[in-house]
Amino acid sequence: MRFRKIHGAGNDFVLLSDLGPEGDKEWPKEAERLCARRTGVGADGLVISRLISDRPAVLEVACFNADGSIATMCGNALRCSAWAAHRDYGFQQLTLHMAGVVHEALVSDDSVWVTAEVSEVLPRRLQVVINGRPTWFDSADTGTEHVVAIVDDVDAIDPVMVGRLVRHHADVAPLGTNVNFVQAVGHQALKIRTYERGVEAETLSCGSGAVAAVVVATMRGLVARRAVTVHNRAGQPLTVRPHDARPTRTQWVGGPVTHTFEGVLA
């Protein structure tokens, strides 16, 4: 089976997009096997993309986290799938389905954009003490669960230690959550670090996390409701901007996609 190793601003995936007859595997187990950094290909997630129509261009995309759990929304997996469909079929504008939700995608030479559907922000959802200081997290569902803390300095925080604590916090049980630490860094710009549920580690970027950061930062008056640059650990910023037709419900998230290598699974 052929695969692509690909990343969206540092969030890396094994992408299967031309499944033949071997199309029905136990994907959660395959995800664990393929994503293992030492014994597999190594990735934050496994993405399976199927072309279900070419006129209009429609893809069905499934994303499994490295631990085999299903990601109901993964902005970077959608962006990587749209990039691959552009490469394979020349599509520039696509519709993507993930976990029953419809997303739009736009592919240009240097960036890939997808839409994320956003729920209302729940302020002060939980509190933990970080470096001796009680810190509130707001929650925002951007297709999957995220909490966001606005902090003075994201680099003064241990995102794995605190992320794990928050991810397992009783106030977000039983689903748990992805955890974002966000700092305002000047005009319409944020800096972010994200602990991802299902990867159970800090990832270099997270599309739905960037969207959650922007909706929380907007609600808190740190940025205006227009394009915001979100600086991540990869040094490959994502940009989040409101959808023209549905500015309060839908956000675009865009940035680079990099195809690292291709291979054949043994």
Ligand SMILES: N[C@@H](CCC[C@H](N)C(=O)O)C(=O)O
């Ligand atoms: N990295 C993703 C989000 C992946 C989903 C997450 N780990 C979960 O299970 O909620 C993104 O780019 O949005």
